[in-house]
Amino acid sequence: MTTAPQPKDPAPPTGNGTPLLTATDVRTAFHTARGPVQAVDGVSLTLREGETLGIVGESGSGKSVLGRTLMGLITDGPGTTVSGSVLFDGRDVHALTPAGRRALWGTEAAMVFQDPMTSLNPVKKVGTHLSESVRLHLGLSRAQARERAVGLLRQVGIPEPSRRADQYPHELSGGMRQRVVIAMALACGPRLLIADEPTTALDVTVQKQILDLLQSLTEELRMATVLISHDLATVAGRTDRVAVMYAGRLVEYADTAAVFDRPRHPYSSALIASVPRLDLPPHTLLPAIEGSPPDLLHPPPGCRFAPRCGGATDRCVTEAPRLTGHAGDRETGAVACHHPLGADEEATV
Structure with missing residues (x-):
């Protein structure tokens, strides 16, 4: 063990106790x-x-x-x-x-995906990735969005954020690209x-x-x-x-x-x-x-882990x-x- x-x-409950x-x-x-x-x-x-x-x-x-x-x-x-x-x-x-889901994404709920290179447009600069969402959802001007983008890069620990904002994704390391993706997710305060x-x-x-x-x-x-x-x-x-x-x-x-x-x-x-x-x-x-895990096209009728479990009984094989x-x-x-x-x-x- x-x-x-x-x-x-433990996280305190929300004010009204509702998840x-x-x-x-x-x-x-x-x-x-x-x-x-x-x-x-x-x-x-x-x-x-x-x-x-x-x-x-x-x-x-x-x-x-x-x-x-x-x-x-x-x-x-x-x-x-x-x-x-x-x-x-x-x-x-x-x-x-x-349209309602698009309004939800970014402003209230955001997602960080596995591979940052597939989440970033290779022909757009890092600062553009960040400024587009805040201009769309927060109504910021171009200058305000640029300032917000640089601030987000600084918040996620990227050095020289002003310079990095003018670079393309392929010019950054894997760790930096992942930080950019996190900054994009946090851009509108989800x-x-x-x-x-x-x-x-x-x-x-x-x-x-x-x-x-x-x-x-x-x-x-x-x-x-x-x-x-x-x-x-x-x-x-x-x-x-x-x-x-x-x-x-x-x-x-x-x-x-x-x-x-x-x-x-x-x-x-x-x-x-x-x-x-x-x-x-x-x-x-x-x-x-x-x-191996079961084929989900034809899962077993009982417990799906039963074929790999040394403690499985007849009940496990037939009843989920x-x-x-x-x-x-x-x-x-x-x-x-x-x-x-x-x-x-x-x-x-």
């Missing part, structure tokens, strides 16, 4: 030539102002699709089916018109920030700088933040709660320290056990989760477990497992 991380101080973001039974399916792929299958979660939620899981577990669905970037239409509700400050994101694998392809030192920057800005601006990652170390100590996804479903949803110190789902336990530890002797083989418990319970949280682990148990995979 790994040592529990030092969690953040800023409430997702209920969210389902997102993509229609393919082989049939529908249920990428997100019945996810429910809440997020309050000033709170940070980590969403973790293997590649292909549905994390990024969930983030885009929460933002309203994926909607019900040709090729996709989206159901359930996503309420942002009481408004149903998916009931908004396209209340919700969804960061989807914000440190992908960055070296370890730059990863820490970016994560520290996101954490400090979240605390300074009192934003609600969703941090999506396949790396458990990314969310440890930087989030208030963790939602563990597997094959499109939430399998565990609890206080961060509880998940890392007392994981109740075998998948959560196996993920944590596979993380390298400094206290292990040299050349120690890390435990691996045998097998429901997420039971409450994410706010600091001792147990919520878990979707017929045989949840106890305080001193580790998963058998």
Whole structure:
């Protein structure tokens, strides 16, 4: 069992006690030539102002699709089916018109994507990327927008911000480009920030700088933040709660320290056990989760982790477990497992 991380101080509730973001039974399916792929299958979660939620899981577990669905970037239409509700400050994101969603993006909710080069136009200067949104949403003049752009670059820790504003994305390092993308997301002062694998392809030192920057800005601006990652170390100590996804479903949803110190789902336990530890002797083989995630075109009828779980029973193979418990319970949280682990148990995979 790994040592529990030092969690953040719990975020205080909003003034009226209502969550800023409430997702209920969210389902997102993509229609393919082989049939529908249920990428997100019945996810429910809440997020309050000033709170940070980590969403973790293997590649292909549905994390990024969930983030885009929460933002309203994926909607019900040709090729996709989206159901359930996503309420942002009481408004149903998916009931908004396209113009209403565009008004929401940037000013109230923003997203940082995995690859900054695909988020930046290579033929536009960095300052133009930043000034366009503030001129559109905040009505600033060209000079005011330029001043705002330079200030944003300075806020995210880019040296010589005036000079960098006149450069093109390819003239910046990967870490600087990611900071520019973060500055773009923060340009209009959003209340919700969804960061989807914000440190992908960055070296370890730059990863820490970016994560520290996101954490400090979240605390300074009192934003609600969703941090999506396949790396458990990314969310440890930087989030208030963790939602563990597997094959499109939430399998565990609890206080961060509880998940890392007392994981109740075998998948959560196996993920944590596979993380390298400094206290292990040299050349120690890390435990691996045998097998592969299920084909979401034809998911198994019971627990989707059952084929890879050493503790699975006949019930697990035939009956899908429901997420039971409450994410706010600091001792147990919520878990979707017929045989949840106890305080001193580790998963058998």
